[in-house]
Amino acid sequence: xxxxxxxxxxxxxxxxxxxxxxxxxxxxxxxxxxxxxxxxxxxxxxxxxxxxxxxxxxxxxxxxxxxxxxxxxxxxxxxxxxxxxxxxxxxxxxxxxxxxxxxxxxxxxxxxxxxxxxxxxxxxxxxxxxxxxxxxxxxxxxxxxxxxxxxxxxxxxxxxxxxxxxxxxxxxxxxxxxxxxxxxxxxxxxxxxxxxxxxxxxxxxxxxxxxx
Amino acid sequence: xxxxxxxxxxxxxxxxxxxxxxxxxxxxxxxxxxxxxxxxxxxxxxxxxxxxxxxxxxxxxxxxxxxxxxxxxxxxxxxxxxxxxxxxxxxxxxxxxxxxxxxxxxxxxxxxxxxxxxxxxxxxxxxxxxxxxxxxxxxxxxxxxxxxxxxxxxxxxxxxxxxxxxxxxxxxxxxxxxxxxxxxxxxxxxxxxxxx
Numbered sequence: 001x002x003x004x005x006x007x008x009x010x011x012x013x014x015x016x017x018x019x020x021x022x023x024x025x026x027x028x029x030x031x032x033x034x035x036x037x038x039x040x041x042x043x044x045x046x047x048x049x050x051x052x053x054x055x056x057x058x059x060x061x062x063x064x065x066x067x068x069x070x071x072x073x074x075x076x077x078x079x080x081x082x083x084x085x086x087x088x089x090x091x092x093x094x095x096x097x098x099x100x101x102x103x104x105x106x107x108x109x110x111x112x113x114x115x116x117x118x119x120x121x122x123x124x125x126x127x128x129x130x131x132x133x134x135x136x137x138x139x140x141x142x143x144x145x146x147x148x149x150x151x152x153x154x155x156x157x158x159x160x161x162x163x164x165x166x167x168x169x170x171x172x173x174x175x176x177x178x179x180x181x182x183x184x185x186x187x188x189x190x191x192x193x194x195x196x197x198x199x200x201x202x203x204x205x206x207x208x209x210x211x212x
Numbered sequence: 213x214x215x216x217x218x219x220x221x222x223x224x225x226x227x228x229x230x231x232x233x234x235x236x237x238x239x240x241x242x243x244x245x246x247x248x249x250x251x252x253x254x255x256x257x258x259x260x261x262x263x264x265x266x267x268x269x270x271x272x273x274x275x276x277x278x279x280x281x282x283x284x285x286x287x288x289x290x291x292x293x294x295x296x297x298x299x300x301x302x303x304x305x306x307x308x309x310x311x312x313x314x315x316x317x318x319x320x321x322x323x324x325x326x327x328x329x330x331x332x333x334x335x336x337x338x339x340x341x342x343x344x345x346x347x348x349x350x351x352x353x354x355x356x357x358x359x360x361x362x363x364x365x366x367x368x369x370x371x372x373x374x375x376x377x378x379x380x381x382x383x384x385x386x387x388x389x390x391x392x393x394x395x396x397x398x399x400x401x402x403x404x405x406x407x408x
Contacts (some may be wrong), residue, residue, distance in 0.1 A: 017384055025366035072250050075276045076243070079283055112400045170247040202246040 011041050018044065028194045072170045110119065119163050130149060141187040145194055148204040159199055178206060231295035239287035250279055255302055256296075256363070263358050264351055267312070272308060278303045293372055300363065303375040304355060311351055345395040353388035356381055365381045 007015070014037035020026045021034040037044045147156055156177075160167060163180040181190050187205075194203040231252070237245030257275045265274070281302045289298060346354055355374060359365040367385075370377045 016382055016386060019360045020367055023360055023364045023366075025369075027363065033343065051361075053338075054342060057342050058361045060356075071254070071272055071276055073246060075279055076246075076285075078276070078280065099382070143389075167244050167247060170251050 011037055011044060014038070014041070014044050015047055018047055018051055022048065022055055076169070122171065141181045141185060141190075142178055142185070142206050143181065143191060143194065144176055144204050144206050145200050146175055146177070149198055150200045151199045155199055159197065163193070229295060230310060232291060235286050235289050235295055237283075238276055239289070244284060246279075249282065249369050253279075253299055257299070259362065260300065260358060261307055263346070263362070264304070264354055265310050266333050270310055274303070274306050277306045281306075294369065296363070297365070297369045297372050299360065300365075301375070304373050304375075307351070342395060349388055349391060353391070355385050356384045357392075360385065 010033065014034045017026060017030055017034050021031065021038075025115060026034060038048055043059070137189075160179065163181040163184075168178040168180050171177045181187060191205070194200050231249070234245050234249050234252075238249060254275060256280060258271055261271045261274045261278075265271070278299065282299065289295070293301075346357060350359065352374070354368055357375060359370045360367075365373070367378055367381045370381045374381065
């Protein structure tokens with residue numbers, strides 16, 4: 001900005017618009033007006049250089065904090081929790097709520113008693129996490145993979161589509177993707193297939209899969 | 213609340229924007245699309261919110277607050293603005309609320325002087341020096357500067373995001389530049405090397 005009182009009206013208008021000329025969003029007559037002033041006015045030219053430098057510094061300022069990698073998981077937990085709560089409220093008329101709660105409690109108690117008598121050891125170990133309710137695809141076998149650095153997003157999506165893989169959540173900050181295999185897929189076969197794919201740098205099983 | 217963040221009837225439809233397709237999939241409750249959208253915007257929002265509210269502790273929460281609204285309102289996005297304008301409008305609304313909460317906890321008033329003192333230059337790099345100068349602006353002025361020079365928004369888009377007339381955007385930019393006068397002069401590539 002300048003204090004020069006001798007500026008023409010056209011220079012003042014151009015100076016006002018300069019920030020948006022610098023960022024390339026000015027159009028039409030306004031852009032032409034600024035260009036004309038830049039050719040003829042040293043004041044405008046100097047201010048343009050300062051603003052361009054400022055823009056360069058701001059765009060190159062990469063020191064901002066990155067949101068934590070767990071952020072998306074927390075968000076989905078919140079969304080899923082809200083979804084379950086609102087679905088439950090929508091299903092039950094309010095005046096039936098105490099009766100419904102009592103009935104639920106009875107069912108739970110009866111169920112627990114029945115479960116206690118059964119031989120739980122022969123049942124398959126099904127369980128749910130208390131954090132994120134995963135999409136149905138994530139119930140299938142999962143693998144974790146890292147792409148080679150030069151593989152584009154489009155090529156990554158193409159690989160997922162080719163093999164029918166479903167992305168489970170967001171990739172980590174380190175670029176680790178967790179994918180769910182198609183139903184009835186042979187995990188070992190997929191493991192080798194991904195491992196030999198030229199786009200993939202590394203493939204492994206998730207920690208919980210390895211432990212099974 | 214029936215609020216259309218950043219969308220006004222004057223805004224032309226934005227065809228062909230890949231993010232529009234993602235929003236449509238989010239509206240259909242596609243969690244994979246939502247994950248992609250989250251990754252796409254996480255850094256930009258972290259930077260934007262971090263600069264506007266200058267409080268690192270709440271940025272992560274605010275990002276999720278913004279994304280929560282995206283998930284809830286995706287079906288109501290009517291393509292009357294760019295997706296980024298819509299998202300930044302939500303972010304600005306959330307940032308304002310956070311700033312109000314911060315201000316309630318503080319009695320200190322914002323500086324009233326027409327021109328802010330340039331921070332001590334010393335051995336600071338230009339980038340850090342500029343950042344300290346920007347920190348002295350009011351949130352409304354910082355918003356305009358950030359959206360112009362970092363996000364690359366037109367003044368019309370900024371008006372949509374801030375929910376104010378275009379002339380107000382220009383006025384805020386004018387005052388922001390005035391307050392940053394010494395800093396801008398020091399960034400002059402042809403100017404003297406000795407800084408104030």
